[in-house]
Amino acid sequence: MTKMTIAVAMSGGVDSSTVAAMLRAEGHEVVGLTMQLWNQRRLAGHEGIPEAVQGRCCSLDDVYDARRVAETIGIPYYVVNHEERFERDVVRPFVEQYLSGRTPIPCSLCNNHLKFDQLLVVAQQIGADALATGHYARVEFDPGSGRWLLKRPVDRSKDQTYFLFGLAQDQLSRTLFPLGGMLKPEVRELARQHGLALAQKPDSQEICFVPGGDYKKFLDAYLSEQGESLPDTAGELVTTDGRVVGEHDGIHNFTVGQRKGLGLATGSPLYVIQIKGDARQVVVGQQEELYTRELRAQRINLISVPHLCEPMQVTVKIRHRHEGAKAVIEKSGNDEILVSFDEPQRAVTPGQAAVFYDADVVVGGGWIV
Amino acid sequence: MRRVYLDNNATTPVLPEILAAMQPFFGEHFGNASSIHHHGQETRAAVEHARESVAALLGCKASEIVFTSGGTEGDNLAIFGVAAAGEHVITSTIEHHAVLNSSKHLQSLGCEVTYVPVDGRGLINPDDVRRSLRPNTRLITVMMANNETGVLQPVEEIGKVAAEADVYFHTDAVQAAGKVAIDVQRIGCDLLSISGHKMHAPQGAGALYVRKGTGLRPMLHGGSHERSRRAGTENVPGIVGLGKAAEMARGAFARDDLDRMSALRDRLEQTVLREVESAAVNGQGAPRVPNTSSIRFDCIEGEALVIALDLKGLAVSTGAACSSGAIEPSHVLTAMGLNPHQARGSIRFSLGKQNSTEDIESALRLIPQTVARLRELSPVYNKAALSS
Numbered sequence: 172m173t174k175m176t177i178a179v180a181m182s183g184g185v186d187s188s189t190v191a192a193m194l195r196a197e198g199h200e201v202v203g204l205t206m207q208l209w210n211q212r213r214l215a216g217h218e219g220i221p222e223a224v225q226g227r228c229c230s231l232d233d234v235y236d237a238r239r240v241a242e243t244i245g246i247p248y249y250v251v252n253h254e255e256r257f258e259r260d261v262v263r264p265f266v267e268q269y270l271s272g273r274t275p276i277p278c279s280l281c282n283n284h285l286k287f288d289q290l291l292v293v294a295q296q297i298g299a300d301a302l303a304t305g306h307y308a309r310v311e312f313d314p315g316s317g318r319w320l321l322k323r324p325v326d327r328s329k330d331q332t333y334f335l336f337g338l339a340q341d342q343l344s345r346t347l348f349p350l351g352g353m354l355k356p357e358v359r360e361l362a363r364q365h366g367l368a369l370a371q372k373p374d375s376q377e378i379c380f381v382p383g384g385d386y387k388k389f390l391d392a393y394l395s396e397q398g399e400s401l402p403d404t405a406g407e408l409v410t411t412d413g414r415v416v417g418e419h420d421g422i423h424n425f426t427v428g429q430r431k432g433l434g435l436a437t438g439s440p441l442y443v444i445q446i447k448g449d450a451r452q453v454v455v456g457q458q459e460e461l462y463t464r465e466l467r468a469q470r471i472n473l474i475s476v477p478h479l480c481e482p483m484q485v486t487v488k489i490r491h492r493h494e495g496a497k498a499v500i501e502k503s504g505n506d507e508i509l510v511s512f513d514e515p516q517r518a519v520t521p522g523q524a525a526v527f528y529d530a531d532v533v534v535g536g537g538w539i540v
Numbered sequence: 541m542r543r544v545y546l547d548n549n550a551t552t553p554v555l556p557e558i559l560a561a562m563q564p565f566f567g568e569h570f571g572n573a574s575s576i577h578h579h580g581q582e583t584r585a586a587v588e589h590a591r592e593s594v595a596a597l598l599g600c601k602a603s604e605i606v607f608t609s610g611g612t613e614g615d616n617l618a619i620f621g622v623a624a625a626g627e628h629v630i631t632s633t634i635e636h637h638a639v640l641n642s643s644k645h646l647q648s649l650g651c652e653v654t655y656v657p658v659d660g661r662g663l664i665n666p667d668d669v670r671r672s673l674r675p676n677t678r679l680i681t682v683m684m685a686n687n688e689t690g691v692l693q694p695v696e697e698i699g700k701v702a703a704e705a706d707v708y709f710h711t712d713a714v715q716a717a718g719k720v721a722i723d724v725q726r727i728g729c730d731l732l733s734i735s736g737h738k739m740h741a742p743q744g745a746g747a748l749y750v751r752k753g754t755g756l757r758p759m760l761h762g763g764s765h766e767r768s769r770r771a772g773t774e775n776v777p778g779i780v781g782l783g784k785a786a787e788m789a790r791g792a793f794a795r796d797d798l799d800r801m802s803a804l805r806d807r808l809e810q811t812v813l814r815e816v817e818s819a820a821v822n823g824q825g826a827p828r829v830p831n832t833s834s835i836r837f838d839c840i841e842g843e844a845l846v847i848a849l850d851l852k853g854l855a856v857s858t859g860a861a862c863s864s865g866a867i868e869p870s871h872v873l874t875a876m877g878l879n880p881h882q883a884r885g886s887i888r889f890s891l892g893k894q895n896s897t898e899d900i901e902s903a904l905r906l907i908p909q910t911v912a913r914l915r916e917l918s919p920v921y922n923k924a925a926l927s928s
Contacts, residue, residue, distance in 0.1 A: 247850065
């Protein structure tokens with residue numbers, strides 16, 4: 172690879188730290204950047220969040236770790252503040268989606284609006300040729316189609332392509348995912364070889380700005396901080412044939428496929444089949460009623476192809492941990508795709524993404540409606 | 541890569557003469573200035589000599605100088621040393637965080653605090669201070685020179701307001717010391733804080749002027765150091781450095797230095813304004829210290845500009861840094877009426893005595909091209925819209 176100036180998005184975790192060390196060892200000019208996105212102390216003391224709770228996102232510890240890594244490998248390092256955009260483009264939509272009965276994925280929004288938009292601009296402005304991150308995914312240029320491809324990584328257990336389906340061609344063309352060809356244990360070993368103290372730091376799992384993963388507490392605390400009260404979305408529990416069987420205390424407490432916490436004593440277990448935001452109804456039913464053959468996705472981004480002219484046979488993931496199911500996708504409207512599965516799929520959830528794969532290649536994706 | 545440092549309002553390098561003056565006090569003369577023996581007497585003499593130098597710089601008696609660890613401690617000692625629950629304090633919206641956050645803490649302790657605004661040039665109106673007076677006003681604390689814009693506040697007028705009302709007047713002169721003449725009698729202040737490392741002495745040494753007769757409660761309790769106003773063994777090398785810096789800041793030599801610094805600052809400012817479109821000086825039209833220039837560049841993220849310049853060897857800064865090192869819009873610039881975008885697009889250039897003509901020429905070779913590159917890649921910059 173020719174020597175480049177590369178900005179590395181450093182979170183203070185093992186993956187991005189190793190990326191910085193690798194690129195530096197390869198002889199590139201490396202600049203470390205950490206995005207300050209959310210002030211964890213902000214909601215402390217607000218309803219539901221005790222003073223002491225500290226989430227992981229943008230904590231001083233992580234910035235400290237990233238700074239130490241930069242110092243160890245000898246690269247300049249800077250923290251850039253994007254709190255305003257993060258709140259506008261990620262946190263607000265996250266809150267609104269929950270309140271309207273959907274189950275959002277903030278990580279994709281953050282990738283689209285912050286990491287591969289704001290941070291990419293900063294990277295270019297400071298003279299970097301490319302932005303590298305610690306995501307497990309691969310980017311390749313395909314001379315045949317003239318398109319930049321997003322592909323699944325070698326380490327399938329760490330595959331993050333589901334969260335990256337929104338990347339446009341110009342974003343992909345300036346992005347490097349150096350871990351795409353590696354297994355996680357190899358990454359940890361490399362971190363150790365580079366003398367990075369955090370080689371054994373545990374992986375982060377939860378949504379970064381929601382302490383302890385308790386999104387209900389987060390909603391309460393955020394709205395109380397904003398001087399807003401949680402809107403009353405309490406309503407009826409109804410069966411699929413429209414029979415009222417009980418009441419619920421707010422649609423944001425439910426997710427499609429959920430079984431526990433319905434407060435209903437019935438013979439057979441009931442599941443949340445659908446959340447009707449406008450009517451404030453939570454539709455419950457039997458396990459088998461959770462299965463559907465079709466879904467519609469909107470706000471489409473296509474990667475491997477410029478347009479979807481005719482139906483295409485693909486594998487579709489409908490949530491991050493979904494193994495993928497065979498389906499046909501076809502254009503069903505302006506910026507809308509109809510996904511028809513070969514086998515019915517359980518708990519298709521509005522607000523999540525449907526991401527289309529052709530073997531290892533990400534064809535594109537959209538948001539389930 | 542040639543590195544040029546134009547962030548002297550953050551800190552300054554210790555000048556060789558000052559380092560030389562301090563050197564013996566790390567090894568050769570190491571005594572505790574409170575000790576009775578020869579070693580203690582040596583360092584006591586050095587501390588008192590430094591006290592006289594600082595007193596001479598500020599125009600007061602040596603006994604009115606309390607050595608501190610720096611500006612933040614001086615500001616805290618002045619504020620918490622005189623104000624108490626139930627009393628009223630007047631300050632401004634553009635103070636350094638050492639004063640601003642101390643004032644907020646005062647409020648949590650049961651004080652009332654009035655924050656006087658500034659105009660578009662960053663100037664406080666002494667009449668606003670006068671109008672804010674209340675029967676229970678105990679203290680007025682207004683800075684002498686602003687750290688971000690360099691704007692000099694009308695402290696003598698404010699001193700008169702304080703004297704008429706018979707309330708204490710403290711001024712944070714951290715960014716003024718060594719850059720303009722300071723005379724506590726003319727200012728009419730009761731308390732004035734300075735910091736060594738903003739005037740080429742080392743970090744960790746500062747002084748608070750306390751007018752004789754001022755009822756000051758100590759914050760640190762311990763021995764009877766500093767006439768029981770600040771307990772703790774004196775930082776002798778630091779104090780010696782501060783004394784030497786004070787000496788160097790007086791006299792004809794210092795005036796020549798300041799004239800040279802002011803000429804370099806003006807050259808930097810005027811060239812940037814000429815070569816970069818849609819740029820303006822914050823605090824234009826107000827009296828300023830000779831070393832500081834705060835310039836706002838429309839459609840620029842200041843933090844990206846600071847990083848880009850640093851990678852090319854030029855060290856400058858935006859507003860105040862938060863604890864993680866990230867940059868938030870400056871409270872000083874927003875108080876002057878700048879919108880958040882303008883505040884975030886502002887860069888502070890601050891010179892020190894070590895800066896040469898070549899430093900400024902080198903900076904001027906970098907600034908216009910770097911701003912142009914950032915604007916080219918900026919999603920919001922629209923050349924047509926700006927020039928129309």
